[in-house]
Each structure stands twice: as C-alpha cells, then as structure tokens.
Amino acid sequence: MLKEKRVVITGASEGLGKSLALRLAKEGAKIALLARDHKKLQAVACKVGDLGGESLIVPVDIRSKQAVSSAFQKIKENFGSIDTLVNNAGVWLEGKTEDASEEKIRAVFETNVLGHIYCIQMVLPTMKKRKSGHIFNVISNAGFEPSADWGIYTASKYAMRGLTDSLRQELQGTGIKVTGFYPAGMNTKLFVNAGYNYKDNQPWMMDKNEVVEIITFILCAPKDIIFDRLSVRKFIS
DSSP states (O other): OOTTOEEEEESTTSHHHHHHHHHHHHTTOEEEEEESOHHHHHHHHHHHHHTTOEEEEEEOOTTOHHHHHHHHHHHHHHHOSOSEEEEOOOOOOOSOGGGOOHHHHHHHHIIIIIHHHHHHHHHHHHHHHHTOEEEEEEOOGGGTSOOTTOHHHHHHHHHHHHHHHHHHHHTTTTTEEEEEEEEOOBSSSHHHHTTOOOOTTOTTOBOHHHHHHHHHHHHTSOTTOOOOEEEEOOOOO
C-alpha cells in the first residue's frame, strides 16, 4: 500500500521518526527526512539506502515558517506531490508552570504546535487538488491526560489534539485522511534530549519499534478506512 508513496517525516533523525523511516523504506515508500541535525539525517539516509529505499535529506528547523517553506519546496522539486505527512517532531518539558522560562515555553509550542501547523499548510493545497493524502499527527497521551508536572507540555499536546480534530472536520469531503496518534512514553531520547535523567527501558516505556508497526499498519489501511484517533500504552500485567 505504501510502495512508491511519498512520505514526509519530521523529527526523522532519531527515535520514533528514524525507526519509522526505516520501516517505511521496507514498504517501498520514498521518504523525505526532516530534522535539524544534518549529520544524523545522513546516517538515517544511509540506512534507508541499505534497505533498498529512497530518501531525501531535508535539514530544517520547523519552528521557522520560512525554513519550512524552503524545505517543502526542495521536497516538491525532488519528489513532486506528497502522499503522507507524519508530524512527529517534538520536545519535552516538565516541572512547575511558574518555573518555566519564556525560552522553554516558546521552544515547546513552536516545535510541538506551530511547526506542525506550518508543515500541514505546505501539503494541503496539493492534497486538496489531488483529492487524496494523509496527515498523521503523532501527539501524546498527554493530549488527553493532564499531569501536574507537565503543564506546558500538556498544553501543547491539547492544542494539537484540538487542531487535529478540527482539521478532520474541515477536510471532510476532500479525500484527505487525518489521524491523531496518542502514544504513551517510549524508549527514545525525548527525555534525555530535554535534559532529564530518565534511564532507558523503564517499565512504562514502550518499544518504539513496536509502536512503528502500529503506525505502519494505520498508514497501510485501505483507502476507505480511516483511524480517526488511536491511543496506545505499555500493557503492564
């Protein structure tokens, strides 16, 4: 179902985004790899190539609308139109709301919300014209489960939940699918990259490769099937 499909993945340099890129390469998808770290993107592209897949490295900071516009112009020149956008990039923040600096608040909302909006804006015109496409927003279970320690982060995820549900209604009749995906914690570097000392493979952490299988299943669903929203978490028996 994904063979020759053109897929954009943000946050593709590591973690879930990287694992998803490698998995979709096995399905024959053409993948545009978006993230800030060019060197890490190169490493992912090499692995995609080893799997016989085709990828395009697009270094970009999605917090800048101008940078996003330039990135998608490059994608258009190399891939043409886009079939699937996976909004996966994200940053973590925890702690008391009163202690959060303006810099960190802006980083959370500019990455977790505004960056995704910019990417969506870039793909919608062509998807509408073709009357097909899939916008897949990787959000978080924080998008519907508030926590006393995650106020700013939770607010960004509630915003993405609202955007996703509204966008689904806005695009009814256009042929474009919109999915909100709400995973709980995974064994990625999300927490470490934000400066928090979370040890690997905590009991509540899901294996990102298992989560990738779920996403791949959703993206490979028949044309007349849509997953509006899906929440997944680690089953602890």
